[in-house]
Amino acid sequence: MPHVKPRHIVIDTDPGIDDAIGILLALASPEFSIAGITTVAGNIGIDTTTRNAGRLLAFAGQHDIPVFEGAAAPLSRPGPAPLNLHGKDGIGGVALPAPARPPESRPAVEWLADLLLSEPAGSVDIFALGPLTNVARLVLDHPDAAKRIGRIIAMGGVIAEAGNVGPRSEFNLWADPEAADAVVSSGLLLVLVPLDVTRRVRATRDFTAALSASGKPLASMVADLIESYFETSTHQESRPLHDPCVMLFALAPDLFRLENLRLSVGTGPTEEAGALTVDENGAPVQVAMGVDGPAALELLARTLAAF
Ligand code: BDR
Ligand code: CA
Numbered sequence: 690m691p692h693v694k695p696r697h698i699v700i701d702t703d704p705g706i707d708d709a710i711g712i713l714l715a716l717a718s719p720e721f722s723i724a725g726i727t728t729v730a731g732n733i734g735i736d737t738t739t740r741n742a743g744r745l746l747a748f749a750g751q752h753d754i755p756v757f758e759g760a761a762a763p764l765s766r767p768g769p770a771p772l773n774l775h776g777k778d779g780i781g782g783v784a785l786p787a788p789a790r791p792p793e794s795r796p797a798v799e800w801l802a803d804l805l806l807s808e809p810a811g812s813v814d815i816f817a818l819g820p821l822t823n824v825a826r827l828v829l830d831h832p833d834a835a836k837r838i839g840r841i842i843a844m845g846g847v848i849a850e851a852g853n854v855g856p857r858s859e860f861n862l863w864a865d866p867e868a869a870d871a872v873v874s875s876g877l878l879l880v881l882v883p884l885d886v887t888r889r890v891r892a893t894r895d896f897t898a899a900l901s902a903s904g905k906p907l908a909s910m911v912a913d914l915i916e917s918y919f920e921t922s923t924h925q926e927s928r929p930l931h932d933p934c935v936m937l938f939a940l941a942p943d944l945f946r947l948e949n950l951r952l953s954v955g956t957g958p959t960e961e962a963g964a965l966t967v968d969e970n971g972a973p974v975q976v977a978m979g980v981d982g983p984a985a986l987e988l989l990a991r992t993l994a995a996f
Contacts, residue, residue, distance in 0.1 A: 703731030703819030743788025759797030781917025863963030946979030
């Protein structure tokens, strides 16, 4: 394979079992150089998501990647209760070491703004795996830095099927709809990877067993994480790998079908919060609306097993 210069990325995340899988996939991918991980409250509180980011880096032996703590609550409404789906520790109870170093003292959004201003414009992408509070703060408080982002690839929303927290609402956008609205309407290059796609990248128990059998540490850890995900939903034959789809899209866009849509975000206090509406007056967003699920899973397994 020809050597390709790795792309600078920042992972903004609320780990979270599927966030953890996405982070491990990014660590295993030579296509990415991770400048830092910024954390946000979402699946569970900010102390735990920040600690989980540090634990994952310690497990992978990546002691040079800094973790910056971000928003503890949405822009203007109370945060969600912790999701049982991810277990009491946010990460399914899997055995991970303690962080090898504490989080940095700088607030996540300040660090991100300085990073964007110090790197060439367009050279840093943001992979957003949680509520969009940090990214919205950047857009609102540091517009000159925000406009230097290469692109934002965000897991969030649902377009043509039912939501997972409301009839038309997906968790990440529902948890902070004002932030989602600020990011969607910012004019920045945004690729949204909604439930319509992430529900089609599903790990079965056979897939998980094959990861484990590879004997490779990251693949085995991802198998443990998926197993724990099964434990919170015993009646399911497979589990959707939402957040890793962001990394998979960046690695292999040809596996996805993108549509250019104009979207608006529901910001009402009702169960419509975070709902996306295709709207001719909405903001232009590239939305992944199709995926070759088996090929995406194969890429995930191959990347983890090669590390
Ligand atoms: C999203 O919500 C969270 O529970 C997951 O980590 C993912 O980011 C899926 O709706
Ligand atoms: Ca997440």
